[in-house]
Amino acid sequence: xxxxxxxxxxxxxxxxxxxxxxxxxxVLRDGGSVVVTGQHVDKALQALERLSPLxxxxxxxxxLATPAGVQQLQDSVTGEHDDVxxxxxxxxxxCPKPFLEHTEADYEQYQALNKAVxxxxxxxxxxxxxxxxxxIVNIGSxxxxxxxxxxxxxxxxxxxxGLHALTQHLAMELAPHRIRVNAVSPPSWRHRSTKAxxxxxxxxxxxxxxxxxxxxxxxxxxxxxxxW
Numbered sequence: 001x002x003x004x005x006x007x008x009x010x011x012x013x014x015x016x017x018x019x020x021x022x023x024x025x026x027v028l029r030d031g032g033s034v035v036v037t038g039q040h041v042d043k044a045l046q047a048l049e050r051l052s053p054l055x056x057x058x059x060x061x062x063x064l065a066t067p068a069g070v071q072q073l074q075d076s077v078t079g080e081h082d083d084v085x086x087x088x089x090x091x092x093x094x095c096p097k098p099f100l101e102h103t104e105a106d107y108e109q110y111q112a113l114n115k116a117v118x119x120x121x122x123x124x125x126x127x128x129x130x131x132x133x134x135x136i137v138n139i140g141s142x143x144x145x146x147x148x149x150x151x152x153x154x155x156x157x158x159x160x161x162g163l164h165a166l167t168q169h170l171a172m173e174l175a176p177h178r179i180r181v182n183a184v185s186p187p188s189w190r191h192r193s194t195k196a197x198x199x200x201x202x203x204x205x206x207x208x209x210x211x212x213x214x215x216x217x218x219x220x221x222x223x224x225x226x227x228w
Contacts, residue, residue: 005032011077011084011123012036013116014091016047016059019139019186023088028054035081037073037091039063064091064119065112074122085134087123089163091116092139096151110159117166124170124179133178140164140183 010027012020015036024034024047033056038044044059051057060076063069077084091113097106120136127134143153144160164183171181 002029003031005030005086008032008086009081009084010034010086010088011081012088012090013064013073013119014038014139015088016040016043018090020088020090021047021050023090023137024051024057025054027086028057031055032086033057035060035076035084037062037064039069064116065109067115070116070118073116073119077119077122078126082126084123085127085132087120087134087136088139089116089120089136090139092141092160094153094156096153097155098152099154102155107155107158110155114159114162120170124174124177127179128177131177135180136170136174136182138163138167138181138183140167140185142185145185 005027008027008031010024010032012024012034014020015024015034016038020036024036027034028051034051035058036044036047036051037060038047039061041061044061048057048059058081060073062073062076064073093109093113095106095109123134124136140163141157141160142148143151143157144164147157164185167181167183174181
């Protein structure tokens, strides 16, 4: 049995479904504990029901598109979960739309999620204060690096490109503190429902009609996930 994460706690921002949930499951199987966050209470409870048999797990609900939600999660990190040394930033929405149809609100919904970087700041600050090594993985997107005609996504891609740029700067700044920072760029994907085995397309909080996906969350993790 692989106990690579024994004694380590992982925080997955956006971990109640999809890639984030799959990563949480794997860390639990490898001996770690996990905290997953999501916006909706029902999904958080479903995720916790799925994770708890595998090991020690917690679920925190917070709307990270709002300053209050970000602060709520920061408070949780500085309180009950101040021992986190592994962080995955997996929160996101995906609403393909031609550039000429985008509104200011479309752009704002993506940029608002990037403000969750302040949760990363809180986690990093605590690791440095305790002189603990750690690792951060940001879930970016292939759309940040390659335009796809079938899914015009200028607003989404701009936000994800910013996340990739942030990753490079954090990797440089945090290396002296023994904190590794990486990003992965998965394409779209499908995940299994926590209630049924039927497959469904990735759904988002503020948009409808997401495109059909091409890779399962588990497959994306196996092919692109960097070593901690």
